Amino acid sequence: MELFNSESKKIISDPINVNNPISLQVLGICSALAVTIRLDQAIIMTLAVVFVLCSSNVILSLIRNYIPTRVRIVIMLSVIASLVSVVDELLKAYLYDMSKQLSVFVGLIITNCIIMGRAEAFALKHGPSKAFLDGLGNSMGYGLIIIIVSFFRELFGAGTITLPDGGAGYVLWSIPDSWYAAGYENIGLLVLSPGAFIILGLVIWIQREFAGVEEDA
């Protein structure tokens, strides 16, 4: 099976771990922060990005021999924009509450640098099956980070853990009242924007300790 040899495994696992798009390549941070207030938003956003990145990689890799180099940016943008419009319309049709909460950030997947970056760096140079694996790996690497960030922001900021469902979200667990009675307090700062920056900064630090990457300056 070609799909499970060591090279394919590397294409998937590298971006999740040692070459993570967010913490190491520093791509796609914009949307990564805005949707991390609650876990369910982050999960839906991850699914949207998995869909868009895998499909755009496959489509662009299929037509890569017909794209003139000089107009490739416009072609990439139009393929990506069409896919994102599909996701946007699907969310509006089936998960209306969620699409209201994510507001403009679904549309902003278009300008998510991960998608353009992978198209340019990988999909235009490799066959469709490898491009699919690369898309899967990178979008899961992206998802992993935003799910970690949103988990901590929601748990310590709002005191709940919410999973996505058809409506406003299903609360899996929330901090019991007896804790609040004993003096526990939520950290309100984490729900606000500074909290997102600081948590992501710390996650990047920890991930780089494990991956052993250093940057000067």
Place this chain on the structure above:
Amino acid sequence: MTGVEHYLSIFTKAVFIENIVLAYFLGLCSFLAISKKIDASVGIGLAVIVVLTITAPINWFLWEFLLDKGALVWISEDFRNTDLGFLKLIVFISVIAAMVQLVEMFMERFSQSLYNSLGIFLPLIAVNCSILGGSLFMVEREYTISETVVYGFGSGVGFFLAIVALASIRYRIRYSNIPPRLRGVGMAMLLTGLLSMAFMAFSGIDL
């Protein structure tokens, strides 16, 4: 609220209170990558101001007269129920990509010195989320045309302020003793967090 005061309030909001980078996380990729150098930060900041001020009103016209529900009434009454809203993303991003190209050509022709200092940043701006985000927020908040101009310009100024501030801080801490794995992006994120906290103080301003 009347006249000037209303626009002043939109402007202040876009620059300080709802800063496009520090409160809405838009345009962070270039924000983090370019803030290593101060002069480059000033360059991209100016380019963002120019492009946002131009693209937001153009997209407003397209939205109002082409894409919104019932926008095509000016052609014929038959289009009362036509809703082309789903084309919003594709149209906006094409306008932005085309405008960036145009601004670049215009600058090359008429101001060589400005082109030399901004030229390399312009292509990067086409995929800067703050530009597309500006247009999308303008639709979501249902601004009028003059409000859109003020909002676009204000958001650009907000981006400029934030990136120059971060670049100056990063310049100052160049020789500080930071844990090696935290250097670079990690530290920049923590600094941005502190900056964002400082900007939150402006939310007390009520115009």
